[in-house]
Amino acid sequence: MTRVLIHPVKRSDAQEIVTANVRSRDYHARWAQPFTDMSGFDAWFGQLLTGPNASFIARDVESNGIVGVFNLTQIVWGEFRSAYLGYYGNVAFAHRGLMADALERVKNYAFNEFGLHRIEANIQPGNVASINLVRRAGFLKEGYSPHYLQINGKWCDHERWALVSGDDRGV
Numbered sequence: 001m002t003r004v005l006i007h008p009v010k011r012s013d014a015q016e017i018v019t020a021n022v023r024s025r026d027y028h029a030r031w032a033q034p035f036t037d038m039s040g041f042d043a044w045f046g047q048l049l050t051g052p053n054a055s056f057i058a059r060d061v062e063s064n065g066i067v068g069v070f071n072l073t074q075i076v077w078g079e080f081r082s083a084y085l086g087y088y089g090n091v092a093f094a095h096r097g098l099m100a101d102a103l104e105r106v107k108n109y110a111f112n113e114f115g116l117h118r119i120e121a122n123i124q125p126g127n128v129a130s131i132n133l134v135r136r137a138g139f140l141k142e143g144y145s146p147h148y149l150q151i152n153g154k155w156c157d158h159e160r161w162a163l164v165s166g167d168d169r170g171v
Contacts, residue, residue: 072119142162
């Protein structure tokens with residue numbers, strides 16, 4: 001049974017995403033800072049339109065509520081065919097396995113529709129829920145990057161997790 005559907009982000013999703021992000025602000029505080037106003041949405045959406053990026057909304061089939069947002073960024077085509085994966089969930093749908101279902105759909109889209117070869121996710125070591133999410137999806141830990149990304153004004157270490165199309169070692 002399909003519990004989650006994904007679709008590319010549309011401008012008409014803006015207010016609903018902003019509302020979900022505001023409600024989930026404390027839930028994400030240690031790990032990410034999604035935008036919480038329309039100007040933040042506009043800046044983020046503008047990057048989608050001008051850069052090699054793709055973002056998806058995951059929706060609960062039953063309620064049509066936003067489960068989460070998935071971003072494929074810095075997409076490189078040619079011989080590399082790779083992207084970085086970022087995501088965050090809506091606290092209203094937390095701990096139901098819906099983000100895992102959504103990630104499966106995003107993976108399928110990335111590999112089958114875009115033709116990507118590799119997806120990489122960088123996750124802070126203390127973010128156990130996120131690590132469990134990618135591990136469950138078959139990602140393998142490839143390494144550790146000290147002071148990799150600035151979160152809340154502090155340079156934070158990250159683990160590097162990746163999935164290669166057709167690679168089932170992590171499953």
